[in-house]
Amino acid sequence: MYSKGRWMTLPNIQSLYTCFIYVLNPFFKKHFSRINTTMRRYYRLTAVCLGLLCVILLAAITVLWVKFNNLTTEKDQIQTSYTSLTIERDQLQTSYTSLTIERDQLQTKQEKKTSSFYYISTEKKSWSESRKFCRERGADLVIINSRKEQEFISEAFGSSEAWIGLTDVDTEGVWKWVDKSTLTAKFWWTGEPNDYGRNEDCAITGYEGAGSERVSTWADYSCDRLAVGICEKRF
């Protein structure tokens, strides 16, 4: 069993092992130790990177979550405002409808209340004489308060230029009706009133500037001009 020659004996194997332990082991030990150190550095770097990534992700998720919550709150507030505004709009719409109905009723009552009788003089006179003519008959020169009334006057007496109860004789440029009320509707012809020659303080109505609508318009003239007058008797 323990023959001589090329056969290696058991003590020789032990010698090789001993040689390996004492000669090569320090080399491998040193080599692997260097590898381990490098690997540990990589692991540490990787761990740090992963940690940082986790922190960044967590921060991003937190920011997004906060923003999402804020947006949700904002959306709820807008929804609430929208609902409130819708309710308010509906209430205003209801109020508007009620007020419109009320206005129409009042207008109807007013129209009934201010029924008038109109007539036009046949003789041409100054504004003052025309007014006197009306007043002697329990009326006055016409006061026109609405387009409806102007249309009626236009249709009934439009063919004649006629005095109406409008003057700025008290204060130049401040037009008032004969009952001292101010204008609620205006139907001045283009460029009128112009107080031409600084001597036009009384108003007439006529077709001259009526235009295609055929609604007569107003112009100021000298109060001494001779024209017929439209009287209005209210009852």
Ligand SMILES: [Ca+2]
């Ligand atoms: Ca005038």
Ligand SMILES: [Ca+2]
């Ligand atoms: Ca004029």
